[in-house]
Amino acid sequence: MSTEQNSISHTPDRSRAKRVSAVVATRNRPSDIRHLLSAIAAYDSGIVHEVLLVDDASDTPLHTGDTEYPFPVRMLRNATRCGAAASRNLAAKEATGDVLAFLDDDARPLPDWFHILDTALTDQRAAITGRVLPFDSSVVARARQYRYEVRYAKHPAYSPVSFFAGGNSAVWTDHFLSAGGFPDVVTASDNGLVERLAESGGEVCFVPALRVAHRNSKGAGIAFREAWRAGRLAPRSTPAAALRRFADSARTQPWSDDPAAAGLNLSLQAANSLATALPAV
Template structure:
């Protein structure tokens, strides 16, 4: 049975872009139901042309589940934008299919997303422990340590965040690019007069590792999409990264992070594609 939201409560449309992960989607829907405080208005799943089309029995869940599908691969940004256009809630909450919101996720969202804030984003925690996962988590924690709770930030976790629907639509949604669309939304919101705030209590557990090859590809793509850089500036970024790595605590993760930074820095020095 669906939980009854209190009068005047937010109506949250949870948006999940997914590809070839039906088991993860089932687990995520179960996790959403477990931590819903009554404000989940709907869950919108966007199947990005999975090899076997995603099937969901909406009757099994205590909230409406809507399933949209791309007939060809478009990427997470396009899927989230489609859901944003179709959503009927006043808040869009973004989760990855391989993420699990912690039990207080909706309670934190409800309290933290005030009308003075266009959007909020939180912390990502790992539920895997490979070298790639540890390396990625170190980068996350290094970023978090630079921000106090509630501060304005220039990053946005597309798998752990919420935004007022009207602000999202006014900004034009995520840039439709393969990599770095999350932070592109921050820029678009800022141009429209909105700001993203860091809420460390908004936490999800996430599968951090998709393999070293994918991590390298993402680092390279992010560099190709970034503003062009001189070789000297790229070397400085590489040197700065080398100084901040956890060499004594986790040399394997440190070495991998430095390799990813090398790929990213090199990519910024090449002529624009």
């Protein structure tokens, strides 16, 4: 691809229909992959050019079986675990579509997902991201969903945002490659892409109609590990600032509607705040 084609200022050719390369990073979830591929096939509006599955060193190598789909399914495999960001970047370099659509292996696009993508991703938007809805109902899932909804409520439809749902999003391929893809970090690589696109002059816009159903809960243990890890990787904070974030979180929780989810969210905030206040190692 030429330097001109890699430039963020390049205007994609809108004289033809989008060709979407759906990208899915996965590990040890063959059943989820089968359900996801079936959903993509059922809801494709005619724009899915290919699906790229990146097997992140699953214990048993992923195989899609003998099922035929109306689009090519391309398999890539990491010999050792590399993480979601590196896996998605690998797929992006191999993709032949002009749009990259990112889905999680444990997510299911809603029936209008590809139609919304097709209409909402315009020349003026480098990328779009949407809403994540739960298909599980545990306390951990409800607590996570509440945090999502608080974030969504702050943003009008089609407004620029600083977050990017790596499991529910789409970006022009040339913009993604020009920006250097996802930062290869342990956490917050999704939002790191927003910063990289902004440096190249591109915006991520919030499209609330772009919705997926997602398995929100991986268990309370994982939720606490993620909250602690995010805090340790964040910039250092004073104890007073960490306490203010904890107090702010306590005031905004759904105590009357869902006290169990509220209590869990506050506990997660406590872990995160403490992690940011401890000295760097």
